[in-house]
Amino acid sequence: PSGIGALWAIIIGMFVVVLLLLRVGNTIFNREELLGRQIDQLNLRGSLRKIWRYVRATNDNGTVASNIIQWYRQAIPHSLAKLKMPLMVTIGVFIAAFMLGYIFGQDPQYRLPLPEQTSLENSMTTLGQFLEVANVEEQAFLFIVWQNGRILLAATILAIFSFGVVALVLTSATFAILGYLLSQWVLAGYPIGFLGAALLTHGVIEIPIIIIATAAALRLGAVITHLPKGTSVGHAWITALGDTIKIGVGVVLPGLFIAAIIEAYITPRVIVALMGSG
Template sequence: MPLVNEGMGLRDLGKRGQRWLRGAWVIFRRDLLDILRDWRLVSPLALLLFIFPVLALLSAEAATRYMAQFGAQLVAERLLPFLALATGFLPLTVCLIIPLETFVGEKERRTLEPLLAAPVSDLQLYVGKGLAALIVPTATSLLGVTLYLLILIARRALPPEPALVLSLYGILSLHAVVMVAGAIVISTQSHSVRGANLLASFIILPLSMLLVFESSLLFWGSYRMLVIILCILLAYAVLLVRMGIALFNREQLLSAEFDTLDLRGMARGFWRALRTGDPDGLPRSGWDGLWGPIRRSGGALATLALLGLMGFALGWSLTPGIGSLPAEAILERLGPGGQNLSRSLALPLTAWGIFIHNLRAVLVNTLLGALSLGLWVAFYPVGLMGFIGMLLRMLFTIDPSLGMAGILAVLPHGLVELPAVGLAFAGALRLSLTLLTPPHPRSLRDRLLLALADWIKLLGLAIPPLLLAAWIEAHVTPHLVLGWLAARLP
């Protein structure tokens, strides 16, 4: 009997999945047909698709002939990937109007109300319209690059490198996902197509600068670095899609007409969140004012700790790949008892200077984390602990005594400093990821104000340990390191 119930449950689950896909497919087909029927959009795209690859190839041939006069034909040939990227990126910028007016355009045309009244969920609606807005720009971009490469092969009889072709397709596909996902977020939060088009510059400009950097990597053939860029783009694509799903709400689309910037209301809500731990001003206990921010940021703190451990393990494990180190030569340069190292450690380090440096690093990384949707804050512990792990492994490779000196140089103040920085970064990560959290009874503004107030409280809790860690680093750590070196090194 349990086998029968299990089989029936699987069939029911399959039927629900088919109904969900059918609902999303109806929305996708409707939007795709509307896009393809609009001749004012399809005609320019067709002209752009067939004309721009030819213009790019003619420009490449002209540059090749010009460079050949100076014996720099290889430089001209390395410009071909940039023209290929431009061939694929231009249709993406033109097609950006499609996702930008996905929701706000239908709202202005008064066709959104019947669509939102359809018996589909918010996720089905978002997925259907998002895929329809994505497929046209992506297909146009990839077709343009393919046509450019085919013409290049026909004219030059030189097949491009497979790594180059895969890199071009990967870059343009992820650019399309990032641009479309960001444009849909703008469309759901805008109240007019004009406002959405103005906000589109925050998508086009950063990706245009990134495109120049990617083209330089293709020019030098730095495919490994390009893989890192592609992984970062993939992470941003996932984050923006998650943000779109989290912020999409059909009732808000129907009810919201125009938002005013209520600075006084925001200031009052922020003060209440800072004073009571609640934007609504509900009374809370004094203990909750200190423990509440830590409890609410506990998940972010655990994530940062796990990432830090992963970074340390990665830095430690990858260090042997650099080869053997000349231990004798390095020990000779240190001098008897590490005298040369003693001189380098005798720098005029002050506790106040170290504290100001650490506090500035926390504030700058918090700002970068907010601008990068938490990605910078999440990967900062990986880089920091990875560098520490790499440095310690190198010192242990040279001599175990130097390895222990490295531990003494990090551990005393690190035991105080790392938890304090972790508290501040956990609040910054939670603040950055607030836009990605699922719908909540609280409004998005209240959640942002509460996260900002919690970050300020966590920063206040981190300041005393940072002062103590700076004092230890300035007055205790050098004596421990020098005493150990004097006793252990020959």
């Protein structure tokens, strides 16, 4: 059954790719547009200048922000406003992945042999002692930033070559795992409030950042499937890349640093405090 399921998943994936390729073909090779405009020419230096311009742009005309305050007040909101549909798709996929992970965890053959609650409390005591070790929090902070950053960067790069699909697959796996772990936590009879506090302490920042980064990557990969009227493929992709870099530098990267600080320095102490009060 698992082999048949994998086969059907491949068939569905190929069908989606075919539809996207047909969409791209209709968009790029529209006869009227080919006759009415010049075909894009490869100009690496000029393209890089345009990308840098749209990274700083406050609107679609490429008006450059005069300072960082204007950049944050006008340029960033302008780029975020373009993510309405990608955000809806991303959130929907993440919710579906979380639910599938939870349902998967209900299967007895995939249950984890979790310890009794008394053993869990002993583990929390060990965690409290571990936090006293010098530099452990700093090392955890660097690891968290590196881990989250490279996954989102890889998702963004691979999204370019997959119409954004790979970005959804890579990042949604995290939510599927969370759903699975939640199911194991519930089945083991552990207190839900404890898990929620442990995850949401830093998750209130980290989860929205992951959603925004994935939505930006999805838009970047899928932009050529739905070009604005009168816009060339090159221009649409350059503006989308500029928006993606802008969001990455101005929103995602600072958000990852803040979330990592909370996760490394605050979340473990919240866990220990909750177990101590319980």
